[in-house]
Amino acid sequence: MNFEDRLAYAETVAGFMPPDEGRALARHGLMRASEQPHGTWLEIGAWCGKSAVYLGAAAARGASVLYSLDHHHGSEENQVGWEHHDPTLVDPVDGRLNTLPAWQRTIAVAELEDTVIGLVGPSSVVAAHFTQPLDLLFIDGGHGHDVAWADYTVWAPKVVPGGRLLIHDVFADPADGGRPPYEIYCAALEAGFDEVDAVGSLRVLRAR
Ligand code: SAH
Ligand code: MG
Numbered sequence: 001m002n003f004e005d006r007l008a009y010a011e012t013v014a015g016f017m018p019p020d021e022g023r024a025l026a027r028h029g030l031m032r033a034s035e036q037p038h039g040t041w042l043e044i045g046a047w048c049g050k051s052a053v054y055l056g057a058a059a060a061r062g063a064s065v066l067y068s069l070d071h072h073h074g075s076e077e078n079q080v081g082w083e084h085h086d087p088t089l090v091d092p093v094d095g096r097l098n099t100l101p102a103w104q105r106t107i108a109v110a111e112l113e114d115t116v117i118g119l120v121g122p123s124s125v126v127a128a129h130f131t132q133p134l135d136l137l138f139i140d141g142g143h144g145h146d147v148a149w150a151d152y153t154v155w156a157p158k159v160v161p162g163g164r165l166l167i168h169d170v171f172a173d174p175a176d177g178g179r180p181p182y183e184i185y186c187a188a189l190e191a192g193f194d195e196v197d198a199v200g201s202l203r204v205l206r207a208r
Contacts (some may be wrong), residue, residue, distance in 0.1 A: 006057035008025075008203070014086070015108050017168075022054040023200035025138065025166065026186070032074030032136050032164050033062025039135030044123050044151050045168075046070035048099050048108030049116075050088075051140060056116040064135065068107075069119040069126055072100040102131040123147075127154035129143050134158045138174045140168040148180035156188060165193050177201065182194045 001009065007026055013021050015028050032039065041059055046052055046068040059066045074097040086194045091098040100120060119126050123141055141151050156158050159165050170185045171177035185203050189195065193205035 002059060003057050004114070006053055006060075006110050006198050009110055010050055010053035010057070013053060014048045014102070015048040015139070016047065017050050017054065018200055020169070021200045021202045022051065022085075024197065024202055024204070025054040026058045028164060028166065028197065028204050029058025029136065030061060033058055033064055035162065036135050037062040037080045039064040040067070040120075040132075040157070041065065041136040041138075042067040042069060042134055043138040043140060044069050044101070044155065045140035046072070046103050046118065047074075047144075048102040049104075050136065051168075052103070052116045053106060053110045053112065055059045055136075055138060056110065056112040060112060060115045064115075066136075067119050068103070068115045068116050069121070069123060070099065070103070070105065070141075071122050072120055073097050075147075076144065076189065091118045097174060120138075121200050124150050124154055127151075127158075128156070132158075133160045134163060135160060136166070138166040139167070139181075140166045141185065143169060143178045143180055145183075148184055152184035152187060156184075156191070156193075159193075159194075161207050165207065167203045167205070169201045170198075171201055 052068040167185050169181040192208045197204040
């Protein structure tokens with residue numbers, strides 16, 4: 001599959017990424033890939049692989065690798081009885097949400113198995129054992145206060161100077177969505193990241 005075919009396919013994958021934001025992910029990924037080929041990228045929050053295909057399409061162009069991290073049991077709002085629950089993603093054996101099979105199918109269809117590598121586990125545990133500097137980091141994991149702040153605190157310092165930090169679900173107006181992604185975005189601006197783009201709720205920052 002070529003770059004454009006991957007973007008078109010990504011639009012059909014189940015998930016929480018509008019096409020304009022997904023294409024912005026790919027565009028900024030391409031820019032980073034041209035500056036720094038063979039880079040190491042990581043996303044927190046894989047779900048069924050939608051954002052991984054957008055970013056992976058760009059990563060493949062620069063021979064970079066995207067680690068796609070998730071425990072694959074969903075966030076609070078994905079559980080039974082919540083707004084974003086999808087009963088087809090429940091494992092009949094244990095009754096738990098499990099997005100790993102869907103994620104694997106997505107990455108296979110997109111022909112990105114050599115580019116997008118799954119990391120299955122809690123973000124903070126993986127972070128404590130992940131020492132590789134990151135050329136690009138996309139934060140789209142849990143939206144609760146503690147989880148979002150933990151993701152920012154442990155992962156953002158791994159971004160190299162000139163690297164990109166992308167954050168999803170950033171809403172300046174509390175009426176539009178939860179606070180934690182906006183709070184970590186503000187913290188990143190304070191901590192030496194410069195904003196380079198904003199598309200929908202996606203913010204793209206560059207490390208000084
Ligand atoms: N980027 C995805 C959407 C991610 S939704 C897309 O494009 O569709 C948020 C994901 O974060 C969920 O799949 C959930 O399982 C995961 N998540 C939440 N908290 C996590 C944690 N502490 N560690 C690992 N994954 C987590
Ligand atoms: Mg999101």
